[in-house]
Amino acid sequence: MKNIFLSFLLQHRMKFKSFFSSSRNKPRDVRITRIAAIQDEFHTFKSAKDFYKHVHEIVLQAKDEGAQFVCFPQGMNLELNPIPYKRMNSLQKKKIFEVYTSIFKDISCLEKVYIEESSVNEGIFVGHIWTPQGEMLSEKMVECDEKKIYVSQFDSDFDEEFDLGASVYLFPRFGNVGHRERTISKAWMLAQQDYVFSVESKLVGNYSNKKLIGRSALYAPLELTNLGDGILAISNSSDKGEVVVADVNFDDLNELKWMSKLNDYERVLF
C-alpha cells in the first residue's frame, strides 16, 4: 500500500512541478467574483486515484459554472479510506493524509482556482485554503484576491469573535444527524449581522450508519439579494451531492457596509 501512495504522490508531484515551471515565476491573482459551495454526498474511496477523480470532477463542474473559489465541506478526508480507520497505524494515517492534502493542492494548481478543504483528524478540525499558485493558507483569517476570508470550524467561533473585518465567512460543516434540518442557518444570520457573504458547505448522505442532511448555500445581506431573503443560491436537496454557485459582488458589499454607518456606534461599543 505504501508503494501505491508513494507512486501516486510522485506522479502528481511531477505533474505539479512541470505545470508550474513556466508560470510560477510570476503568480497571478485570480479574481473572485463567483463562489461555489459544494454539497458532497459521502462516499468511501478505496483508492487515491478514485478520490482524486471525484474531487477533480466537482472542481471542474464548479469551474464550468464560473466559480473561482470552491468550498468543500468538513471531513472530506474521511472519504479517502483505503483501509478501515481503526486498523491504520499512525504512519499509515500520516501517509494517507499527505496524499489527501496533495490532491487538493494539485487540483487547485491545475484548475487555477482557490479551494477550501476542511479535514477532521483525531477529532480536530483543520481548514486550509489552497491558492491557484499552490500555496497553502492555514490561518483562520486569510487573504485571497485582497479579500479577507474567515474560515469557521464551529458555530461557536462567533460567540467570542467580533469585528473580524472579513468579507466572506466560510462554514464547512457536517450535515445534521437526524431527520430534521435546522430551520435557520447560522451562516445566514451572520451574513445579516456582519454584512458579509457566507458560504455553507455540507457533507450529506450516509456516514457511519448515520444519515447526514443539510443544505449548502451562499448567503448575503438581505439588501444584496434579489428577493430580499438573504439567499444567493441554495441546494435543491438536503441529502444529495450538488454544486451551488453564485456571484459575489464585493463592491456592492462594501457600499452597503459604508451606507450602514456602523462606525457611528463605536463610541457606544468601546
Added chain:
Amino acid sequence: MKIFMGPTVVAEEFGDFEVGVTFQNLPLSVEKWIVFSQNGVSLHKISGKRGRSWRVPDALDDLIFEIDGKKVAILYGKEMRMRKLLRKLSEQKVSLILGYIELSHYNSHQLVANGWGASQVSGVPTILLSHLNEKVGYSFFTKERNMKSGIIFLHELYSFVEVPPICDDKEVRHNREFKGDSK
C-alpha cells in the same frame, strides 16, 4: 412580566397585563405603556428615563430602561443586527429587547434577520415592531432550542406574551388565542 402589544383600543379587552407596547396611540390611564413612533419611543407611568429618540446613542446606558426592576433594551433599525451591541446588552443582563424597524414592503426575512437574530445573539426574548404603510405589526422571538426555531409569531396586529423576570426564555409563554393577524 405580562406584556400586551397592539392598539390601546384592543388592550381594553385585556385586564391582566403589566406593560403595554403600542404605536402612536394615546396610552390608557392605568397601565404602564411604552409608546413607539417614527421619531422614537416614550415611556408612560414608568419611573426613570422618559424614552429615546431614534438617533445614535451616546452610551449603552441610553438603550437600557428599567421597568419593574427588569432591564429592557429598546433598539432601532440596524441596531437589531449589531452583534457586538447585542452581546453587550446580554452582559448587562437585560431581560427583554424591544426593537423597531421600518419596512418598505412586507418581508418576513427582514423580521427574522432583525428580531430572531437579536434573540439568538443576546439569548433573551425579543419583541419587534415593524412599521409598514402606517400600520404596525408585532413579532416575537426567543432563542432557538432543541429544534424549536424561536419564531413565535410574525407581524401580528396585536398579541400578548409573558416574559420571565430573568434571562431565561424557557418559560416564555404567549397566548395564541389573543392575536390579530395583520397580513
